[in-house]
Amino acid sequence: MGGETAAATKPGRRILVAVDEGDESVQALRWCLGTFAAASRGDTLILLYVRPPPPTYSVLDASGYLFTEEVTAAIDRYSREVADAVVEKAQKLCTLYSKDQDVDESDHEMKVEVKVAVGDARAVICHMADKLGADVLVMGSHGYGFFKRALLGSVSDYCLRNASCPVLIVKP
Amino acid sequence: MGGETAAATKPGRRILVAVDEGDESVQALRWCLGTFAAASRGDTLILLYVRPPPPTYSVLDASGYLFTEEVTAAIDRYSREVADAVVEKAQKLCTLYSKDQDVDESDHEMKVEVKVAVGDARAVICHMADKLGADVLVMGSHGYGFFKRALLGSVSDYCLRNASCPVLIVKP
Numbered sequence: 001m002g003g004e005t006a007a008a009t010k011p012g013r014r015i016l017v018a019v020d021e022g023d024e025s026v027q028a029l030r031w032c033l034g035t036f037a038a039a040s041r042g043d044t045l046i047l048l049y050v051r052p053p054p055p056t057y058s059v060l061d062a063s064g065y066l067f068t069e070e071v072t073a074a075i076d077r078y079s080r081e082v083a084d085a086v087v088e089k090a091q092k093l094c095t096l097y098s099k100d101q102d103v104d105e106s107d108h109e110m111k112v113e114v115k116v117a118v119g120d121a122r123a124v125i126c127h128m129a130d131k132l133g134a135d136v137l138v139m140g141s142h143g144y145g146f147f148k149r150a151l152l153g154s155v156s157d158y159c160l161r162n163a164s165c166p167v168l169i170v171k172p
Numbered sequence: 173m174g175g176e177t178a179a180a181t182k183p184g185r186r187i188l189v190a191v192d193e194g195d196e197s198v199q200a201l202r203w204c205l206g207t208f209a210a211a212s213r214g215d216t217l218i219l220l221y222v223r224p225p226p227p228t229y230s231v232l233d234a235s236g237y238l239f240t241e242e243v244t245a246a247i248d249r250y251s252r253e254v255a256d257a258v259v260e261k262a263q264k265l266c267t268l269y270s271k272d273q274d275v276d277e278s279d280h281e282m283k284v285e286v287k288v289a290v291g292d293a294r295a296v297i298c299h300m301a302d303k304l305g306a307d308v309l310v311m312g313s314h315g316y317g318f319f320k321r322a323l324l325g326s327v328s329d330y331c332l333r334n335a336s337c338p339v340l341i342v343k344p
Binding site (some may be wrong): 026031036038135136141166167168169 | 210342
């Protein structure tokens, strides 16, 4: 263990929290705020929501009578609304925890960043963890409903294997 | 989100770190000390080493000429020595990080507990996480060599599915 260089001063950590519509991601964020993240340490919380890509034109070509342009626009609009709702809920939770922390006064407010990306959640989360220089990725144990999970595999499983930073899985 | 009760004061966390002979567990501990655990927050680091159970008498009966009592005693002694070495190495790392942290003066020394248990690592780690009231379990991504892992499955995979607390996986 010779020549070990320990972190003499701990810089604020960049904590990436993957949020989605599920209760599990809310629980993960809540645990993170209550037990992990510390505004007084200068941590930055990055809330990442990944919304699915809009229906592509190739789908339109194959079944144009089902997915007219208006329908795809409506789906996309709905997806944006869900993203807004999820992010708003997550931000509210952050504010609430910041307020309730006696130790964290005005000069120690939790820094919160919000990122909304589009694509396959698994790949995007891993990519963003790298791109944003996350020190740790926090997520719930799932990230898809039962049927989607059966088809696609668990998002958290994928991230555990592919993210370049440590991954913290919070279970219900 | 109404009626949310956030942690007003953050009590020190009980951070259980599963240590073994592998480099991956050393990396996990190092990451934990550098980025996660904070003596100034009153955290307690619990180092857990699980050593395999000694050869049983049923093995002796089947192949007595191979595993005489002296041999099993020698294996057991060796296993204890490995446990001592792993734990000593882990403790040294903790001391090193404690010393190097400018913010953590004498009144803020990292509390370190050491537990050595015997049995199947996967089951024992999950059991101890529960018994010791761990707030989080930190471990490397493996926990067995390649061949053992192929036979037994990854310890971290098992703990992710079965531990009752959040699990933080630190990869090489």
